[in-house]
Amino acid sequence: MLRAALIWALTALPLAADGAHDSLQGAFDGWLAQNAITGSIGTAVRVDGTWQMSGTGARGELASVSKSITAVCALMLVEEGALDWSDTVADRLGRGPDVTLAQLVTHSSGLVRDGTQAAMRLWLDRPTGVAGHNGAAVLDIVTGRGDPSGTPGKYAYNNENYALAALMIEAASGQPFEAACWPRLGLSEGVGVSDRAAAFGPWGGIESDAAGYLDFLHRHFEPGSRLWEDPFAYPHVEIGGGAYYGLGMVFRPFGDGYNFWHFGALCFPGRLNVGSFAVIWEGRVSVLALYDACVDWDTMFALDAALAEVVFGDRP
Numbered sequence: 001m002l003r004a005a006l007i008w009a010l011t012a013l014p015l016a017a018d019g020a021h022d023s024l025q026g027a028f029d030g031w032l033a034q035n036a037i038t039g040s041i042g043t044a045v046r047v048d049g050t051w052q053m054s055g056t057g058a059r060g061e062l063a064s065v066s067k068s069i070t071a072v073c074a075l076m077l078v079e080e081g082a083l084d085w086s087d088t089v090a091d092r093l094g095r096g097p098d099v100t101l102a103q104l105v106t107h108s109s110g111l112v113r114d115g116t117q118a119a120m121r122l123w124l125d126r127p128t129g130v131a132g133h134n135g136a137a138v139l140d141i142v143t144g145r146g147d148p149s150g151t152p153g154k155y156a157y158n159n160e161n162y163a164l165a166a167l168m169i170e171a172a173s174g175q176p177f178e179a180a181c182w183p184r185l186g187l188s189e190g191v192g193v194s195d196r197a198a199a200f201g202p203w204g205g206i207e208s209d210a211a212g213y214l215d216f217l218h219r220h221f222e223p224g225s226r227l228w229e230d231p232f233a234y235p236h237v238e239i240g241g242g243a244y245y246g247l248g249m250v251f252r253p254f255g256d257g258y259n260f261w262h263f264g265a266l267c268f269p270g271r272l273n274v275g276s277f278a279v280i281w282e283g284r285v286s287v288l289a290l291y292d293a294c295v296d297w298d299t300m301f302a303l304d305a306a307l308a309e310v311v312f313g314d315r316p
Contacts (some may be wrong), residue, residue, distance in 0.1 A: 004101045004309040006053060020045045020285065020310070021054035027306040028106035039291030040197055041208020044218065046284045047266060051218055056211040059196055060290035061274045063264025065213070067162050067204035068278070069191075071105045071248030072220050072227075073181035074169055075234065082172040089139075092168045096143050101168055102235035103152060106245050110148030111219075115141035116159040116203070123199035124268055132176050132193060133201035138163035154236045155245060159203040166202030177202055186219070188212040197274060204266060209286045213278065222248065223283040231258060249278075257283050261304075278301055285311050 014059065021043050040057035060068075072283040077083040085102035099109035110244025116138060123134055133285075138160050150156050166177050171212040174178035178193055178201070197205035208216075221227050227247065228286075236246040243252045249260040264276035280286040287307055 011174075021052075023310045024285075024287060024307055025055065027310050029182065030158060031303050031306050032291065034302075035293065035295065037291050037293040038168075039285065039289060039293075040210070040289060041289045042167075042214055044214050044286045046222070046286075051222075051286075053211055053214065053314055056190075057290070059192065059207045059209045059212075060158070060206060061164075061197060061264075061266055061272075061275050061276065062204075062206045062208055062213065062290075063266045063274060064159075064275050065262050065264040065276045065278045066200075066202065066203050066286075067093050068205050068248030069181065069185065069187070069206055069216065069264060070162050070166055070177075071246075072200045072216075074101060074105060074165055075168060075247055076184040076248045083168065085126055087127055087172075088167065089164050089168065092171050093164075096139055097145045097148050099148065099152065099164075101165060102306065104165040105167075105247055106155070106235045106237040107161050108153050108155050108237045108313075109158075109161055110150040110152040110154070110156075111142065112148070112150035112156045112161060113145065114158045116163065116200070119130075120159075120193050120204075121268060124271060125196050125309075126199060128199045128201075130176070131170075132178055132198060133163075133205065134199040135163040135167045135170075135177075135202060139167060151235070155239045158244075159200070164202035169202075183249070185216060188215060191216065199265060199268075204264065208288075210290075213288050214286050217260075217288075221280050223257060227260075228257060228283060231260075244285060255282050263300050265294050267295075268311075275300070279304070279307070281308070281311050 024043045042055040044051045044053045087101050088098050089096035090098045103109040114191050190209040194205045194207040231246045236244045239245050251258050251260045261279035266274050275291050277289040
């Protein structure tokens with residue numbers, strides 16, 4: 001779940017990290033109190049090329065922030081030569097739409113009707129069988145509808161894209177999703193498939209503590225990484241406001257680099273209502289915020305604004 005975050009075009013990011021962790025924690029605590037919800041935040045500040053972490057916290061639901069892990073796993077397989085961005089679902093899986101892996105990871109496949117939204121209510125807290133997620137059921141839903149009704153190449157956010165991308169990862173690697181991706185990405189023990197949302201794994205069912213996810217984020221999106229050096233060299237699509245959707249993250253050129261971010265939410269009233277926000281600003285400050293509520297867009301944007309003000313200073 002996402003929308004272009006309000007990443008302010010402000011003054012240059014300060015190099016000094018003194019007090020940054022406490023200030024980000026304070027801004028997050030204020031946002032929690034204002035909205036009468038609970039949550040945890042992990043922050044990291046890059047000083048002289050080294051990330052200084054604060055607030056590891058317990059594992060929590062990443063929700064749609066999970067998509068970044070799936071997309072970068074696909075990148076690993078492309079680099080190995082086991083997949084190509086031009087491979088289609090139909091060719092790799094023997095059925096399904098004639099849409100490419102690049103279109104899936106950028107939500108530009110033409111799949112616009114998200115069949116997971118109703119199905120996920122039934123799949124929450126239920127065993128998923130050998131595959132570990134219900135991607136095969138999503139493929140059945142998509143195949144049953146026939147050709148995509150949207151416009152290929154046009155951005156339309158849809159969980160189905162990442163369910164199908166995960167099936168392509170599994171077909172190419174010959175392994176279940178978790179077995180294929182965790183070793184390739186070097187994920188720590190702090191990152192795992194959620195017990196409650198396992199059925200949504202590749203598109204919204206991964207959980208992590210802050211240290212585990214931020215380590216992944218730094219490794220693949222920090223200065224010097226290939227995605228930082230040129231995210232435009234990889235599948236991406238413009239989504240408006242100067243922002244792009246790339247490999248499981250929204251990004252925007254900023255200063256001498258980029259900002260990358262993604263929101264997540266699992267909204268099952270009376271059962272599971274959680275949200276997440278992951279961001280790395282200009283390769284120097286990163287945050288993973290996890291909270292126990294399903295909030296609206298204005299409230300999400302208020303979180304982004306509160307944290308960004310700490311990082312960049314007062315808006316002009």
